[in-house]
Amino acid sequence: AQKITQTQPGMFVQEKEAVTLDCTYDTSDPSYGLFWYKQPSSGEMIFLIYQGSYDQQNATEGRYSLNFQKARKSANLVISASQLGDSAMYFCAMRETNFGNEKLTFGTGTRLTIIP
Amino acid sequence: GAGVSQSPRYKVAKRGQDVALRCDPISGHVSLFWYQQALGQGPEFLTYFQNEAQLDKSGLPSDRFFAERPEGSVSTLKIQRTQQEDSAVYLCASSLARGRWNQPQHFGDGTRLSIL
Numbered sequence: 001a002q003k004i005t006q007t008q009p010g011m012f013v014q015e016k017e018a019v020t021l022d023c024t025y026d027t028s029d030p031s032y033g034l035f036w037y038k039q040p041s042s043g044e045m046i047f048l049i050y051q052g053s054y055d056q057q058n059a060t061e062g063r064y065s066l067n068f069q070k071a072r073k074s075a076n077l078v079i080s081a082s083q084l085g086d087s088a089m090y091f092c093a094m095r096e097t098n099f100g101n102e103k104l105t106f107g108t109g110t111r112l113t114i115i116p
Numbered sequence: 117g118a119g120v121s122q123s124p125r126y127k128v129a130k131r132g133q134d135v136a137l138r139c140d141p142i143s144g145h146v147s148l149f150w151y152q153q154a155l156g157q158g159p160e161f162l163t164y165f166q167n168e169a170q171l172d173k174s175g176l177p178s179d180r181f182f183a184e185r186p187e188g189s190v191s192t193l194k195i196q197r198t199q200q201e202d203s204a205v206y207l208c209a210s211s212l213a214r215g216r217w218n219q220p221q222h223f224g225d226g227t228r229l230s231i232l
Contacts, residue, residue, distance in 0.1 A: 004158075031217075033218065035220060037223075043226050043228075044223060045159070045207065047220040047221070047222065047223075050218050052217060097217060101172070102149070102164055102171075102172075102211070103149065103175070104149075104151075104159075104161065106158030106159050107158050108156075108157060
């Protein structure tokens with residue numbers, strides 16, 4: 001079974017609109033962390049936002065927020081007031097903390113294109 | 117300060133040749149990771165170091181892949197007798213310390229390896 005599922009291969013959004021990128025995850029570990037990364041065409045992976053499994057509130061970082069629904073095992077990224085520079089691949093990733101495992105497991109990504 | 121630095125940025129090799137990819141992590145970062153990213157996919161974990169100790173190499177696809185970090189800073193990923201299926205982007209990431217679960221991994225720009 002896939003540990004991270006991103007069901008939207010591509011999305012087109014009008015500039016200045018809000019956009020939600022979906023991510024569902026699968027783990028039996030009670031303690032885990034969820035990360036979103038942005039990968040522009042240049043190839044670098046840019047960290048956007050983090051949500052811990054025990055965090056009581058949804059994470060926010062500037063225009064990025066995370067809609068964390070633990071019971072549904074979803075961690076959707078919301079980008080408000082989208083900009084042309086938001087066009088990129090977006091990856092959801094999970095770190096499970098059992099046995100001190102530090103590695104990230106990534107989804108297949110969503111390609112976001114912002115239309116002027 | 118400087119981010120994660122990877123070299124070379126691009127590498128073309130003939131099938132059967134050996135290649136070495138270098139990663140210079142962020143100064144002071146204890147944890148270092150290697151990932152492989154095939155075209156159109158999310159990164160997949162290869163191996164992980166805590167200082168000079170290789171704690172997890174479960175993602176290395178075969179014994180042709182070898183990684184080292186002898187002094188706990190710079191790391192080298194070596195691929196022997198390269199095959200066409202080794203063509204991918206190899207990403208290196210570092211993070212501040214083990215056990216700091218909310219600390220993100222910071223990625224380099226990657227090395228794009230093409231095997232002819």
